[in-house]
Amino acid sequence: xxxxVAGLPGIGKTTWIKKQIAALDKPVRYFSxxxxxxxVDRTYLSxxxxxxxxxxxxxxxxxxxxxxxxxxxxxELNWSLDLEKINPFFQQLQCHRIALIxxxxxxxxxxxxADESIICSSWDSCDNLNDIFxxxxxxxxxxxxxxxxxDLPSLEVxxxxxxxxxxxxxxxxxxxxxxxxxxTILGNYILNLPREDFASLPLPYNLDRNRFSGVEIFGKSLxxxxxxxxxxxxxLADTAINYYQEQLQIAV
Amino acid sequence: MLFIMKIAVISCIHxxxxxxxAVLLDIDKQKADKIYCLGDLxxxxxxxxxxxxxxxxxxxxxxxxxxxxxxxxxxxxCECSYPSILAExxxxxxxxxxxxxxxxxxxQFLAELPEVxxxxxxxxxxxxxxxxxxxxxxxxxxxxALERVLSAEADVLFCGHTHIPYVRTLDGGKLNIKVxxxxxxxxxxxxxxxxxGSVGExxxxxxxATYVIYDRNSQETILREVxxxxxxxxxxxxxxxxxxxxxxxxxxxxxxxxxxEDASHVCTR
Numbered sequence: 183x184x185x186x187v188a189g190l191p192g193i194g195k196t197t198w199i200k201k202q203i204a205a206l207d208k209p210v211r212y213f214s215x216x217x218x219x220x221x222v223d224r225t226y227l228s229x230x231x232x233x234x235x236x237x238x239x240x241x242x243x244x245x246x247x248x249x250x251x252x253x254x255x256x257x258e259l260n261w262s263l264d265l266e267k268i269n270p271f272f273q274q275l276q277c278h279r280i281a282l283i284x285x286x287x288x289x290x291x292x293x294x295x296a297d298e299s300i301i302c303s304s305w306d307s308c309d310n311l312n313d314i315f316x317x318x319x320x321x322x323x324x325x326x327x328x329x330x331x332x333d334l335p336s337l338e339v340x341x342x343x344x345x346x347x348x349x350x351x352x353x354x355x356x357x358x359x360x361x362x363x364x365x366t367i368l369g370n371y372i373l374n375l376p377r378e379d380f381a382s383l384p385l386p387y388n389l390d391r392n393r394f395s396g397v398e399i400f401g402k403s404l405x406x407x408x409x410x411x412x413x414x415x416x417x418l419a420d421t422a423i424n425y426y427q428e429q430l431q432i433a434v
Numbered sequence: 435m436l437f438i439m440k441i442a443v444i445s446c447i448h449x450x451x452x453x454x455x456a457v458l459l460d461i462d463k464q465k466a467d468k469i470y471c472l473g474d475l476x477x478x479x480x481x482x483x484x485x486x487x488x489x490x491x492x493x494x495x496x497x498x499x500x501x502x503x504x505x506x507x508x509x510x511x512c513e514c515s516y517p518s519i520l521a522e523x524x525x526x527x528x529x530x531x532x533x534x535x536x537x538x539x540x541x542q543f544l545a546e547l548p549e550v551x552x553x554x555x556x557x558x559x560x561x562x563x564x565x566x567x568x569x570x571x572x573x574x575x576x577x578x579a580l581e582r583v584l585s586a587e588a589d590v591l592f593c594g595h596t597h598i599p600y601v602r603t604l605d606g607g608k609l610n611i612k613v614x615x616x617x618x619x620x621x622x623x624x625x626x627x628x629x630x631g632s633v634g635e636x637x638x639x640x641x642x643a644t645y646v647i648y649d650r651n652s653q654e655t656i657l658r659e660v661x662x663x664x665x666x667x668x669x670x671x672x673x674x675x676x677x678x679x680x681x682x683x684x685x686x687x688x689x690x691x692x693x694x695e696d697a698s699h700v701c702t703r
Contacts, residue, residue: 333518333519333520335517335518335519335520335521336518336519336520336521338518339518339520339521340520343679343682343683346686348679348682348683405678408678408679412520412679415519415520415523415524416518416519416520418519
């Protein structure tokens with residue numbers, strides 16, 4: 183069985199898929215379509231389910247084989263994808279299409295594409311969703327930070343400023359960041375919902391600096407230059423990282 | 435000095451001329467006999483020269499703040515000044531901007547400011563009686579708080595630096611020590627620490643300026659909060675080439691950068 187899930191940013195696609203995977207006791211595969219190199223959702227689910235098999239864009243053809251139906255596979259469609267443009271692929275694919283929708287907006291774009299629509303509550307606190315998502319062309323900014331180690335107190339200041347509107351009208355932000363002690367943390371924000379603390383991912387502490395790190399920011403009138411500069415200012419210098427990690431390795 | 439009953443204490447103006455102007459008007463309305471300033475005339479804000487000119491013109495007794503010291507001697511912050519590398523980078527940027535803007539005679543004025551002013555049983559410092567970089571937060575442990583007032587040889591220690599105004603009364607000042615096997619105890623008389631908050635860079639969640647009125651006769655302390663047109667300062671921050679995030683933070687009452695949060699930290703410099 184292959185299930186494709188689409189919907190607004192922040193509607194809860196990854197959370198919905200996580201619940202389905204958690205309820206299964208057999209092998210599961212996951213493909214995040216349209217994530218590009220900012221693989222936040224994939225990294226998050228891989229951390230939660232170490233045995234989850236990840237399909238990347240280079241081998242999606244395997245989903246078209248008849249055998250593909252034997253393994254439960256979830257495909258998460260990034261909001262930035264044009265459903266009409268990718269429709270030819272989905273016409274070849276035998277899959278169940280699910281749209282996660284908000285009760286308070288016109289959902290015809292998603293509902294027309296889907297076999298099944300599920301109402302989710304994550305945007306219930308916003309009563310002007312049509313305005314938020316359809317007027318003034320919201321912008322998506324993606325920043326790859328792999329190789330960078332962030333200073334957590336600095337990141338917390340930046341995240342506070344970002345989510346309080348210092349760099350423009352933020353709608354959605356999610357990011358994975360690596361700390362100098364080897365922890366990996368997740369930042370997650372949805373407009374009008376309470377700001378959550380960074381969550382440590384259940385991954386072994388790892389000093390390898392090539393671990394994925396990146397952030398996806400979605401909003402209006404965003405000052406991208408200031409965002410990038412501030413995130414860069416949150417990153418530790420190589421000398422500081424090397425010194426700290428040497429001390430850590432000696433201590434361990 | 436004896437006829438001076440009501441004093442106003444201002445601190446941490448941080449080159450915010452609009453806020454200083456509003457506070458001076460308010461002090462005038464409160465009919466204070468004398469004004470003292472606890473330093474940090476410059477740093478982060480857009481009008482360092484105008485603020486110094488005003489302080490000089492009014493001949494306000496002023497102690498040297500950590501930002502004033504850094505403009506004279508170069509950056510000399512200790513680890514308790516910056517809780518994050520982002521704050522440190524922003525602080526350095528503000529320092530470099532101010533360093534370019536400041537007039538030579540104003541730098542000299544800052545260089546000549548005293549570290550401490552004593553007026554009978556009152557002591558005026560920027561951070562603490564030990565260092566103008568040290569944060570005397572309201573939650574600091576009682577022993578340290580009492581030690582700082584006693585070492586100032588005062589009954590009332592006026593400080594700033596934390597940007598949050600408070601009055602702390604130390605009325606349980608009993609010290610027990612052992613010297614050469616003998617137990618000695620001392621009872622310290624009632625002492626006070628009064629933090630004047632910040633004129634130009636508040637961090638109490640509102641952009642309003644804060645300062646203190648103290649009546650030497652009744653010992654009544656009034657923490658004043660003064661509204662002013664902070665939008666003008668915010669616009670000047672942007673117009674004069676300082677980072678726009680300083681303006682955003684000022685408007686939110688968050689300080690331009692951020693400050694040490696660890697009340698138990700005692701500066702060892």
